[in-house]
Amino acid sequence: MTTAFFFHDDFLKHDMGPEHPESPERLSAILAYLADTPLNDRLDWVKPEEITRDQLLAVHPEAYLRQLDMMSPTRGRVFTDPDTAMMPETLHAARLSAGANVQAVDMVMSGQVTNAFVCARPPGHHAERGKSMGFCFYNNIALAAMRALNFHQLQRVAIVDFDVHQGNGTVDIVGGDERILMCSSFQHPFYPHSHVYRQAPNIVNVPLSAGCGSSEYRKIVEAAWLKKLQDFKPQVILVSAGFDAHRRDPMAELELETDDYRWLTEMITSVAADSANDRVISTLEGGYDLNALAESVAAHLTVLDSVY
Numbered sequence: 001m002t003t004a005f006f007f008h009d010d011f012l013k014h015d016m017g018p019e020h021p022e023s024p025e026r027l028s029a030i031l032a033y034l035a036d037t038p039l040n041d042r043l044d045w046v047k048p049e050e051i052t053r054d055q056l057l058a059v060h061p062e063a064y065l066r067q068l069d070m071m072s073p074t075r076g077r078v079f080t081d082p083d084t085a086m087m088p089e090t091l092h093a094a095r096l097s098a099g100a101n102v103q104a105v106d107m108v109m110s111g112q113v114t115n116a117f118v119c120a121r122p123p124g125h126h127a128e129r130g131k132s133m134g135f136c137f138y139n140n141i142a143l144a145a146m147r148a149l150n151f152h153q154l155q156r157v158a159i160v161d162f163d164v165h166q167g168n169g170t171v172d173i174v175g176g177d178e179r180i181l182m183c184s185s186f187q188h189p190f191y192p193h194s195h196v197y198r199q200a201p202n203i204v205n206v207p208l209s210a211g212c213g214s215s216e217y218r219k220i221v222e223a224a225w226l227k228k229l230q231d232f233k234p235q236v237i238l239v240s241a242g243f244d245a246h247r248r249d250p251m252a253e254l255e256l257e258t259d260d261y262r263w264l265t266e267m268i269t270s271v272a273a274d275s276a277n278d279r280v281i282s283t284l285e286g287g288y289d290l291n292a293l294a295e296s297v298a299a300h301l302t303v304l305d306s307v308y
Contacts, residue, residue, distance in 0.1 A: 003304045004107055004116035005043040006100040011121050014093035016085040021288040022135040030119055033294035039301055044113055048100035055102055058146040059139055059173055064130040080132040094122050094137040101144040104281045109152045115304045118283040125167035125240045125285050134192055140283050141240045142173040148236050149179055158234035162264055163242020163285040164252040168195040175200035181232045183225045187252050204228055210253035214260050233275040237268055243287030243296040251288045261296040265303035278307050
């Protein structure tokens with residue numbers, strides 16, 4: 001059994017401009033770093049296909065999908081919010097990104113691979129049910145959750161989001177769904193400035209002050225998440241893997257180290273070993289210092305790759 005690594009060259013064609021932090025270079029940096037590690041040959045590389053319209057409708061209403069289609073330009077760029085731009089290739093990349101998450105669930109649930117990492121862009125966790133924002137168009141992790149619940153008939157799905165920005169879109173979509181337990185850590189007060197206090201019983205929010213470092217982070221997160229995840233007994237764990245809480249990241253003010261992402265992944269895989277037959281699907285969200293991002297993804301993958 002192996003770790004599936006989802007990547008498509010067309011992820012690089014979505015480009016929101018030369019100064020935009022969510023750039024194609026993010027994926028290029030990850031690929032270049034992995035090329036110099038044993039992981040490059042150990043991973044099961046998968047080229048995803050676009051998500052279908054029906055699969056998108058499991059999370060997003062038709063009116064919103066039509067709105068994105070109508071806004072999609074034939075040339076140049078249009079902005080759906082001050083931070084989020086579409087170009088002619090954007091929705092194709094977004095459909096591939098979402099499709100990779102659905103395909104990853106299918107491959108893990110069918111036993112073709114042990115776990116999976118989706119190295120895709122645009123990211124997804126800020127996309128609300130009917131609103132694009134924060135570099136996101138379709139909510140990849142919510143689409144993966146609905147695939148696991150509705151198609152594979154699971155009863156309990158956990159979502160772990162350790163991006164430095166709260167996954168407001170995921171909370172908007174899954175809040176109140178008792179089949180899902182969502183555990184999230186993020187800097188606060190900070191973008192997106194929403195959904196922090198609008199907690200449903202299935203949402204475990206861990207807001208962290210600027211300057212929070214490794215030892216404090218580990219203590220707070222373990223206390224808030226571990227027992228809840230163990231008691232929930234998820235049948236699969238989905239991860240919104242943002243690496244922008246790293247101390248070198250320019251977009252935030254937490255002080256995590258690369259090894260903290262190894263520690264987080266070990267905690268997640270330990271829960272998955274107990275109740276989920278090791279099933280973990282992780283998808284890339286944030287991370288904007290290219291070297292820190294590549295190092296952290298490799299640490300994350302090293303733990304996923306060791307689960308056999």
